[in-house]
Amino acid sequence: MDGKQVNKMADQRQAGTSYQLAQEIFVQGLAGDPANREFMGRHNRTIQFEIEGEPPFIVEVRDGRVAMREGVLADPDLGVKANPDVFRQVFRGLMSPGEAWMDDKWWVGGAFSDYVGTSWMMRLIKAGIRSRMQQIW
Amino acid sequence: MLSGLETADIMEGVHNCVVNCAGVKRGENVLIVTDTLTEERIVQALACACKERGADVVTIIMKPRDWPMQEPPEIVAEAMRHADVIFTPIYYSISHTRASIIARLEYGARYINLPTLSMNSLKSEAARFPAPVISKIYEKVHEIWGRAKTIHITAENGTDVRGKILSKFYTGGMPHFPMQEGEFLAFGGAMGIYGMWPGGEEGDANGEMYFDAAHMFVGKLEVPLKYVIRKGRVVEVEGGKEAEHFRNIVKNVPNGDHLAEWMIGLNPKARIILDQDVTHVEAHRHAGSLHTAIGNSKVLGGTVYANVHLDNFIIAPTMTFDGTVLVDKGKLVVLDHPEVQKVASEYGVSW
Known part of the structure; x- marks a missing residue:
């Protein structure tokens, strides 16, 4: 392990992993706020997250509830591929998920026609961030 | 007055x-x-x-x-x-x-x-065409195209191109009816399309395509426009006076050579009108016709961005998926499917 890797690991410990941040936004923020229940319950989707250098994880939104676990799904409904920096900026509300997608900073998507799912996922992230910010402040 | x-x-x-x-x-x-x-x-x-x-x-x-x-x-x-x-x-x-x-x-x-x-x-009749019938046609097309691994397109004009279908993420193209949040529909006096992103280098599209009409040009082309395609990129453009325009885009626009879509029309009432505008949107929706884009594929299931998206048109392709013919010389075969005919009958349309 070289110095750069050690520094990167130190940074990650300080900042938390992408999984932890996603948990904070999806589980604490999104699912922890009753105001989001109707919106969350509109669709059921599995989302596969692949963040560079970190273990892949899955977010499952079903019947208005959120479950998360590490792993890889053979056939997810939606996918997110990003480097940790972009992921953190989006999940901290510092970067728009749509703008990041347009600028090729991360890949977000689902089946060709699943704009419903893609749009819903981006708005879930924003709703989760909003709720988490309200909980904190 | x-x-x-x-x-x-x-x-x-x-x-x-x-x-x-x-x-x-x-x-x-x-x-x-x-x-x-x-x-x-x-x-x-x-x-x-x-x-x-x-x-x-x-x-x-x-x-x-x-x-x-x-x-x-x-x-x-x-x-x-x-x-x-x-x-x-x-x-x-x-x-x-x-x-x-x-x-x-x-x-x-x-x-x-x-x-x-x-x-x-x-x-037109195409503009009035019942959305549920289009949805049924879409469903039947998806059963063949959406489950296949390979695509082969030919036409009597010389077109012969093959490619891989990488995953379900790259096929489709229509919203629900009525539409849901975030969805997109092109209603060019008609609706009804199905297609795919050819998958870039991994999709390995190879062959030649000859087009009967070209985006930004009114009317049927006197000399078909020809693309030579290698690994999902257009490497050569030939044809009549329009060819230079597309050659410039392929050579000079970043990702302008990227094969962005293969897409067919689903609407049996959409007309092949090529001489009234430069986009031929209604013709693109004619059941069994094919349009192919170069350039941006990002909103079409693809991953490649370009500051251009130009669709060219083949009137009567033959398209097979894992050996199953879906379009036969411009005829979309699922239009004869009993389930499609049943829904069409319920809505009082025929073709």
Whole structure:
């Protein structure tokens, strides 16, 4: 392990992993706020997250509830591929998920026609961030 | 002064667009973005149909864009973020712009693109064609195309190209009817398409395609435009006077050589009209016709961005999927499927 890797690991410990941040936004923020229940319950989707250098994880939104676990799904409904920096900026509300997608900073998507799912996922992230910010402040 | 009752003739098509496809509802915020080159009666008819549903309608008239997919002014982009439904009867489309994509994906707007739409198109049988029948045709196409691993396209004009279908993520192309949040529909006097992103290098599309009509040129080409395709990129362009235009794009625009889509029409009533506008949108929806784009594939299931998206057209392709013929010399075979015929019968249409 070289110095750069050690520094990167130190940074990650300080900042938390992408999984932890996603948990904070999806589980604490999104699912922890009753105001989001109707919106969350509109669709059921599995989302596969692949963040560079970190273990892949899955977010499952079903019947208005959120479950998360590490792993890889053979056939997810939606996918997110990003480097940790972009992921953190989006999940901290510092970067728009749509703008990041347009600028090729991360890949977000689902089946060709699943704009419903893609749009819903981006708005879930924003709703989760909003709720988490309200909980904190 | 009574200047004719032509508007009445387009109302059935407009109703199909506003109610059956877009699903405009009471209390929704509808934004119509138009420009000074667009037929005023179409804009008025759209607004009337939305008001009749109880929606709150705001219309913005802007200067026509200088080229297709040029971003709209920021004031328009901002308004789009506050709309439940956006209609864009417009000359040069803004459907694939950052403004429209952010409005759809981040704010959940339903977006109905109506580029270079004519009164003639809105009066047509294709514009009135029942959305549930299109949905059934789509379903039957998806059962073949959406499950296949390989695609092979030929045509009597010399076209012979093959590729891989990498995953379900890259096939499809139609919204629900009525549309749901974030969805997109091109209503060019007709609706009904299905297609795929050829998958870039991994999709390994190879062969030659000869086109009967080309984007930005009115009419059928005297000399077919030819693309030589290698690993999902156009490496050679030949043809008549139009060829130089496409050669320039392929050579000089970043990712302008990227094969962005293969897409067929699903609408049995859409007409192959090539001599009335430069986009041939209704013809693209003609059941069994094929249009192929170069350039941007990002809103089409693909991953490659280019500042251009140009669709060229083949009237009568033959398309096979893992050896199963889906389109036979321009005839979409699933139109004969009993389930399609049953739904068509229920809605009183035949072809």
